[in-house]
């Protein structure tokens with residue numbers, strides 16, 4: 001089991017990676033790790049994620065009370081705590097503003113188009129939460145309906161939050177979201193940018209999928225809910241990979 005020191009080093013490392021990849025600018029973004037059930041190690045406010053040191057991180061409890069660290073905790077701690085309280089399996093969270101995915105979020109477009117098989121099978125669709133002003137309770141409230149079902153969420157006019165069982169996995173989901181957003185953008189440019197509307201699909205997640213005995217007229221919903229995951233596995237067994245023919 002990693003020590004607190006190891007977690008501090010990893011947060012610093014992935015913070016630097018976010019900065020180097022251009023996923024955050026200036027003092028944007030925040031990262032955290034659940035040290036134990038009620039202790040969260042998290043980045044402070046007012047510091048570039050590219051130049052943090054392990055000692056800069058702070059520790060809060062699940063109510064947001066700071067219990068260790070000299071700096072002030074990130075102003076977006078409410079969002080992070082809501083995710084930890086909602087999902088016992090989540091051990092790490094990464095929030096950033098990767099430009100392409102954030103562009104989709106600013107345009108009001110969810111990343112729900114099943115364009116890339118790895119994303120569909122591994123992450124599912126990435127819903128779009130309504131706008132919530134950073135640093136307010138509104139932000140956490142806007143994300144709350146999506147947290148139980150999804151591991152990455154677009155935040156309207158703001159950025160992306162991704163989470164997982166380790167900081168590495170949370171970071172990788174962030175990277176996947178941005179990569180998928182870039183592919184989606186290329187796809188929309190190549191096809192005239194109308195694929196979502198031409199097919200008549202809703203922008204919302206969990207669109208109804210047909211049963212496997214029906215001729216397919218719509219793609220399977222790629223979200224992580226148990227019913228949709230089971231349906232994808234069933235379709236895979238019956239007819240081979242279900243996404244490729246739909247591209």
Ligand SMILES: [Zn+2]
Pocket residue numbers: 028029076095096097134158159
């Ligand atoms: Zn932010």
